Amino acid sequence: MNELSIEISEGRTAFEGGEEITGTARWQLDQAPREMELRLFWFTRGESNQDASVTDTCRFEHPGAADSRAFRVRLPEGPCSYSGKLFSIVWALELVPKPGKDAARVEIVVGPGGRGIQSGDN
Amino acid sequence: MIGVGVTYRAKRPPGAAGKVFLTVFFLFFLGMGLAFAWLVAREAVAALATWTWRPTDCQILSSQVSDTDSQGRGKGDFHFRVSYRYTFEGRTFVSDKDRRNPGGFPNYEDAARLMERYPEGSGALCYVNPAKPEEAVLKRGSLWFPLFILFPLIFVAIGAGGIYSTWSGRVAGNPHTPISNSARPFGQFGANIFFGVFALMGGGFLFFFIRPAIQSVESRDWPAVPCVVISSEAQYHSGSHGGTYSINILYRYSVGGREYKSNRYGFMGGSSSGYEGKAAVVRQYPPGRETVCYVNPNQPWEAVLNRRFTKDMWFGLIPLTFLFIGCAGLVFAFRQKRLAAAAVPLQPMFSRPAAATAAPEVGNGPATGPKWLKPAMGPAFKLVGAILVATFWNGIISVFLIEAIHGWRTGHGQWFLTIFLIPFVAMGVFLIGAVIYCFLSLFNPRPHLKIAPEAVRAGGSLRIDWELAGKVERLENLRIRLEAREEATQGSGKSSSTRTSVFLNSELMSVTSAPAMHSGNCKVSIPADAMHSFTAPSNKVIWAIKVEGRIRRWPDLKAEFPLTVLPAEHGRRKDT
Numbered sequence: 132m133n134e135l136s137i138e139i140s141e142g143r144t145a146f147e148g149g150e151e152i153t154g155t156a157r158w159q160l161d162q163a164p165r166e167m168e169l170r171l172f173w174f175t176r177g178e179s180n181q182d183a184s185v186t187d188t189c190r191f192e193h194p195g196a197a198d199s200r201a202f203r204v205r206l207p208e209g210p211c212s213y214s215g216k217l218f219s220i221v222w223a224l225e226l227v228p229k230p231g232k233d234a235a236r237v238e239i240v241v242g243p244g245g246r247g248i249q250s251g252d253n
Numbered sequence: 254m255i256g257v258g259v260t261y262r263a264k265r266p267p268g269a270a271g272k273v274f275l276t277v278f279f280l281f282f283l284g285m286g287l288a289f290a291w292l293v294a295r296e297a298v299a300a301l302a303t304w305t306w307r308p309t310d311c312q313i314l315s316s317q318v319s320d321t322d323s324q325g326r327g328k329g330d331f332h333f334r335v336s337y338r339y340t341f342e343g344r345t346f347v348s349d350k351d352r353r354n355p356g357g358f359p360n361y362e363d364a365a366r367l368m369e370r371y372p373e374g375s376g377a378l379c380y381v382n383p384a385k386p387e388e389a390v391l392k393r394g395s396l397w398f399p400l401f402i403l404f405p406l407i408f409v410a411i412g413a414g415g416i417y418s419t420w421s422g423r424v425a426g427n428p429h430t431p432i433s434n435s436a437r438p439f440g441q442f443g444a445n446i447f448f449g450v451f452a453l454m455g456g457g458f459l460f461f462f463i464r465p466a467i468q469s470v471e472s473r474d475w476p477a478v479p480c481v482v483i484s485s486e487a488q489y490h491s492g493s494h495g496g497t498y499s500i501n502i503l504y505r506y507s508v509g510g511r512e513y514k515s516n517r518y519g520f521m522g523g524s525s526s527g528y529e530g531k532a533a534v535v536r537q538y539p540p541g542r543e544t545v546c547y548v549n550p551n552q553p554w555e556a557v558l559n560r561r562f563t564k565d566m567w568f569g570l571i572p573l574t575f576l577f578i579g580c581a582g583l584v585f586a587f588r589q590k591r592l593a594a595a596a597v598p599l600q601p602m603f604s605r606p607a608a609a610t611a612a613p614e615v616g617n618g619p620a621t622g623p624k625w626l627k628p629a630m631g632p633a634f635k636l637v638g639a640i641l642v643a644t645f646w647n648g649i650i651s652v653f654l655i656e657a658i659h660g661w662r663t664g665h666g667q668w669f670l671t672i673f674l675i676p677f678v679a680m681g682v683f684l685i686g687a688v689i690y691c692f693l694s695l696f697n698p699r700p701h702l703k704i705a706p707e708a709v710r711a712g713g714s715l716r717i718d719w720e721l722a723g724k725v726e727r728l729e730n731l732r733i734r735l736e737a738r739e740e741a742t743q744g745s746g747k748s749s750s751t752r753t754s755v756f757l758n759s760e761l762m763s764v765t766s767a768p769a770m771h772s773g774n775c776k777v778s779i780p781a782d783a784m785h786s787f788t789a790p791s792n793k794v795i796w797a798i799k800v801e802g803r804i805r806r807w808p809d810l811k812a813e814f815p816l817t818v819l820p821a822e823h824g825r826r827k828d829t
Contacts, residue, residue, distance in 0.1 A: 148820060170433040174432050174790045179792055180743060180790070182791050215739045215784065215794070217740075223433075227431045234431035252353050
């Protein structure tokens with residue numbers, strides 16, 4: 132049974148644009164992956180086609196089958212986390228082994244004051 | 254450090270019935286693709302194998318053009334009938350195959366060209382199958398033919414990829430599948446393939462229309478030679494969707510004391526459904542009629558009766574449109590890739606003036622401007638777009654419409670075709686109306702907007718100065734609005750649909766007196782907690798200033814000026 136997890140320092144889930152995110156990635160796999168990568172990315176959620184963009188990555192060299200590594204990635208200025216009527220913008224960290232289909236994902240909120248934007252706010 | 258848990262997001266996977274349906278659907282693609290690929294591969298291997306056959310001297314025993322094949326069957330085509338003798342490893346053989354699969358030619362001169370190349374009594378080089386020495390050809394297989402396998406392989410890729418996605422979780426929505434994988438340029442790659450094939454197909458078909466046009470120009474230097482019509486008919490070609498007709502006039506002429514034959518009427522060959530037009534041409538050339546043909550002085554077996562441009566050459570505009578759409582699609586796909594890479598405007602959409610590098614003010618954008626805004630789509634651009642769409646649509650519809658009208662005029666009206674065409678013709682009329690509407694809009698007053706600063710942060714404010722050029726007195730009123738909306742596109746290609754949701758609509762000013770319409774200014778504040786501009790390929794948040802004016806008995810003034818709203822200043826967000 133493969134297990135992957137992401138721990139963000141101080142258990143934070145809310146950030147402002149431009150901030151640095153640090154934490155630890157852990158995994159226990161049946162066999163050592165060729166590559167292990169932590170990705171910081173946003174994606175859209177809704178009934179429309181999904182857009183997504185990886186903004187930063189942290190690649191772990193020579194990963195073991197059971198391992199844990201510290202990571203450090205930086206958020207860009209935007210886009211802000213957004214919850215609209217037609218689509219939402221969601222930020223997340225994802226731990227992805229290669230080869231493999233499993234991934235660990237942690238969703239975070241990015242925006243002014245560490246809050247996302249709701250379309251009904253204004 | 255504190256663990257925050259592991260979360261997954263899953264698309265709703267299709268049920269067992271859905272998976273079976275998808276599998277059957279993709280199996281059809283896979284099966285058709287594999288079957289076609291197998292046929293092409295088999296032919297390609299056989300064609301390539303002839304390049305391993307041994308070149309051997311041979312003697313042409315007989316060489317002629319016949320209207321029947323080696324079995325004595327005639328289907329209206331012309332056949333190059335050849336017989337040659339060769340000696341291989343001490344044994345003598347006679348073959349009648351010029352190619353692996355000899356077939357007929359609709360044009361006499363294609364067969365005549367081979368006859369010229371392999372005249373009776375001459376020596377030539379044939380290629381002998383060393384494993385089967387009784388098998389030989391004069392012409393080896395085409396080295397281009399194996400490339401045709403790419404076409405069925407597209408279907409194989411769609412089918413295999415679809416089945417893999419259905420069961421592997423990419424479509425089925427394995428909850429552990431990384432979402433960030435979708436940020437890979439699969440879509441870009443697919444779009445490039447799709448539009449690339451579109452452009453290639455358009456370019457390929459365009460060649461078949463451009464070539465006759467070039468030949469028509471080149472033939473202006475060909476000398477006129479007396480010729481005699483041997484036979485003439487509007488030749489019928491049966492097909493799965495009804496028969497087609499072609500002009501088939503066989504004539505003979507002499508060059509340098511030698512007699513030649515040709516059946517080419519014009520440079521645009523092929524067949525089409527209309528009979529009367531071809532029959533009318535054929536009636537002008539009854540058997541025995543003495544007339545004039547034009548002969549290529551360098552290749553006297555090449556001749557034509559009508560060397561002018563013909564109406565059917567205009568069909569070349571159709572593949573030209575495909576080529577245009579393919580190229581435009583490639584440019585669009587490239588632009589989409591750039592959009593995905595820079596979805597958030599962290600800079601104003603315009604270049605920042607060199608002097609405006611001071612520290613950004615709270616609530617305002619980093620650039621001070623002012624800047625003249627450009628409309629999202631100018632009236633001339635709209636008109637050109639409407640003309641292109643209307644021409645494309647009506648150009649295609651007109652082919653069928655002419656056919657339907659011709660049918661009714663000749664007493665062979667087709668009810669099904671006529672009723673089927675009604676909605677398409679209605680759409681064509683609507684598009685013509687749109688062209689007229691866009692043309693009239695050209696004469697509307699033109700708004701010009703200047704903003705300062707040139708980009709604003711959420712929570713900031715900006716000043717808008719407007720001017721109206723043209724006959725402002727025709728306007729009954731003028732409104733300027735600030736609008737923010739979401740746009741979300743679902744699906745792709747023809748089946749795509751875009752939904753819009755306006756989340757901010759604020760009237761900035763409204764006037765009815767002509768003097769007040771000429772120019773003015775107003776100030777607008779962007780809510781601090783509003784979403785900034787966002788432009789991804791399928792999802793957008795668009796901010797725009799809209800200028801609207803009502804004109805009596807005329808298209809109204811409608812113009813939209815996109816605006817860049819930057820993310821709010823971090824750490825200084827105003828609480829609401």
